[in-house]
Amino acid sequence: MPAKRYGIGALSRDTGCNIETIRYYERIGLLPEPPRSAGGHRSYAVEGANRLSFIVRSRELGFSVPDIRELLTLVDSGITCEEVKTITLTHLDAIRARINDLRRLETVLQSAAADCEGGDAPECPIIDVLFGHSEAAPQVKAQIETQG
Amino acid sequence: MPAKRYGIGALSRDTGCNIETIRYYERIGLLPEPPRSAGGHRSYAVEGANRLSFIVRSRELGFSVPDIRELLTLVDSGITCEEVKTITLTHLDAIRARINDLRRLETVLQSAAADCEGGDAPECPIIDVLFGHSEAAPQVKAQIETQG
DNA sequence: GATACAACCTGTGGCCACTACAGATTCAAG
DNA sequence: CTTGAATCTGTAGTGGCCACAGGTTGTATC
Numbered sequence: 001m002p003a004k005r006y007g008i009g010a011l012s013r014d015t016g017c018n019i020e021t022i023r024y025y026e027r028i029g030l031l032p033e034p035p036r037s038a039g040g041h042r043s044y045a046v047e048g049a050n051r052l053s054f055i056v057r058s059r060e061l062g063f064s065v066p067d068i069r070e071l072l073t074l075v076d077s078g079i080t081c082e083e084v085k086t087i088t089l090t091h092l093d094a095i096r097a098r099i100n101d102l103r104r105l106e107t108v109l110q111s112a113a114a115d116c117e118g119g120d121a122p123e124c125p126i127i128d129v130l131f132g133h134s135e136a137a138p139q140v141k142a143q144i145e146t147q148g
Numbered sequence: 149m150p151a152k153r154y155g156i157g158a159l160s161r162d163t164g165c166n167i168e169t170i171r172y173y174e175r176i177g178l179l180p181e182p183p184r185s186a187g188g189h190r191s192y193a194v195e196g197a198n199r200l201s202f203i204v205r206s207r208e209l210g211f212s213v214p215d216i217r218e219l220l221t222l223v224d225s226g227i228t229c230e231e232v233k234t235i236t237l238t239h240l241d242a243i244r245a246r247i248n249d250l251r252r253l254e255t256v257l258q259s260a261a262a263d264c265e266g267g268d269a270p271e272c273p274i275i276d277v278l279f280g281h282s283e284a285a286p287q288v289k290a291q292i293e294t295q296g
Numbered sequence: 297g298a299t300a301c302a303a304c305c306t307g308t309g310g311c312c313a314c315t316a317c318a319g320a321t322t323c324a325a326g
Numbered sequence: 327c328t329t330g331a332a333t334c335t336g337t338a339g340t341g342g343c344c345a346c347a348g349g350t351t352g353t354a355t356c
Binding site: 050053054057058061062071074075079081082084085088089091092095096098099102103105106108109110112113116117118123124126127129130131 | 266
Binding site: 007008009019023037039040041042 | 302303304305306
């Protein structure tokens with residue numbers, strides 16, 4: 001009995017990955033071109049579903065397409081754990097840097113918003129912060145300056 | 149004596165905003181079209197520099213272009229502090245949500261990397277995580293190798 | 297075998313917020 | 327008047343997709 005095969009729609013449902021995105025991954029070489037039916041429809045085996053799940057999960061964890069390309073190359077060629085770890089740690093650094101950036105933003109905006117009383121006031125501390133010449137919120141301004 | 153005027157290059161240096169980006173902001177309507185010299189070069193007054201600084205700073209604080217468009221509309225129309233605050237708090241929520249997402253990623257990747265001993269091991273805990281079911285690593289790995 | 301209709305095909309263009317050219321023109325200094 | 331920097335317009339590319347349009351194929355039912 002022949003192995004089970006998936007149309008692109010079934011693959012999409014199984015992996016939660018948009019059909020257009022599956023074709024996109026194929027186009028950019030993350031997914032190999034699958035065999036086609038007589039009429040040209042893509043026909044996937046279970047390996048295709050696994051590979052796509054890997055890609056989807058990696059994207060969810062924030063790996064870029066070039067990263068994933070590299071990870072897949074390693075997987076295909078029997079894995080050197082070392083290299084996988086390197087990619088992961090680099091990615092982890094980027095995530096941490098991003099978190100720090102966002103935390104700085106959070107601080108600045110939070111304190112600006114705290115200074116703002118809302119209502120119809122003719123002056124707005126938040127706007128002052130955005131203009132960068134705030135006298136109403138000098139400490140906030142100082143924080144922005146060191147923002148980078 | 150006539151008020152001081154800036155060419156686009158001077159504006160770029162003063163605000164730290166790329167020349168192409170300045171023209172882009174004009175094209176999408178964040179910056180008004182400035183007067184031109186006889187030969188067609190843009191000529192900015194100090195208000196233009198202020199407005200651009202506002203945009204640049206808002207972008208640095210993570211506001212989207214539509215957000216900034218709205219903030220500028222409020223500024224132009226004499227500000228309702230309330231609305232500015234609403235936009236800011238919404239943005240703050242988005243930033244916090246993003247921070248939480250990233251922290252989750254950080255946790256997952258960090259623990260996967262901690263399980264990985266590096267070296268030439270034939271198994272990699274990180275890869276297992278990316279496949280989404282860590283307990284069944286070897287078979288899955290075999291399955292991905294060849295797609296039919 | 298005919299028909300209906302879902303699934304699928306390719307190709308193209310849009311999204312965000314820019315950035316990077318190419319090739320023509322203008323400005324300012326000497 | 328010449329030179330070279332600055333600026334002009336227009337187009338295309340980035341990443342990671344999504345959304346069509348308009349045509350073809352697969353499959354279930356009559």
